[in-house]
Amino acid sequence: MKRWIAAIPVTALVLFAGLAGWELSHPKKGDFERISRTAPDRAFERLEGGTLRFAPTPNGRTIAVNLFASWCAPCEAEHPRLTALAEAHPGQVYGVLYKDTPANGRKFLEELGNPYADIVLDPSGQGGLDFGLTGVPETFVISADGEILEHIAGPLDAAAVKQVGEALAAPRP
Template identity: 60%
Template structure:
């Protein structure tokens, strides 16, 4: 009878592990990801030392903001998709160098090409946290009014590029 008592906690732990793994593999989106929210109101610093806020100016169109880092392998892999977006939507794709040095970021962009209209620096990562970043790379589409319209977590692919492109050419919600 005592052997059965030892199996009960092990079985419960196994069931818990299966449920937890299922949640990690396919998490449900919470209200944070679903609701329209404001872009952070902080001023990022550009490489020239100038302040940059998002949206950067009332140009009348939506913009994409991609958070990336030179040390991030998925950032390098998605770079061709960022370049594709930048070519299709000139002056609408911005980059934020997340928890990285300017020198490393410049070397990264010199090697792969610089598709960004402008780059901002986030050396301590606080700006990324205020965006709602869960880990680089991530891309946000922001309206001229400063509302985050879309949030793509992780490395871009052809499907997400199409989704971002549709958001970039869409009229902002009223």
């Protein structure tokens, strides 16, 4: 009789562990995003020489920074949408070549087209980590003073392009 009473807490613990495991292995998009943070305070090496900072932004306007790599299949898949976004907002879309070589990055952009106003290098991946990158591709919208306004994890879809486009077009004080 007393054995089944002892099984109740064990059963509850097993059910709780199973539910916790399920929730951790199936996060909703955005569950791990941080809000109200600034762009990395670092000078990135530019693909074509020199350095570039994203806080404050290089052109004094709100910009989108897309982290990509030539070895990233979703980066290739999102490229037409990224190109359309850059055409709609000239000079406001920047690229970070993440954990890749300049030669591979140039080849990738020669084949698909270069939508970026400028491209910086992140060969070690530390710059991506400073942004809060979880995996390429990801896009960050940064205000003129360096505040991250939007963080799109994963490839841009139609809804994300609209969201980023609205943020780029919005007047900022």
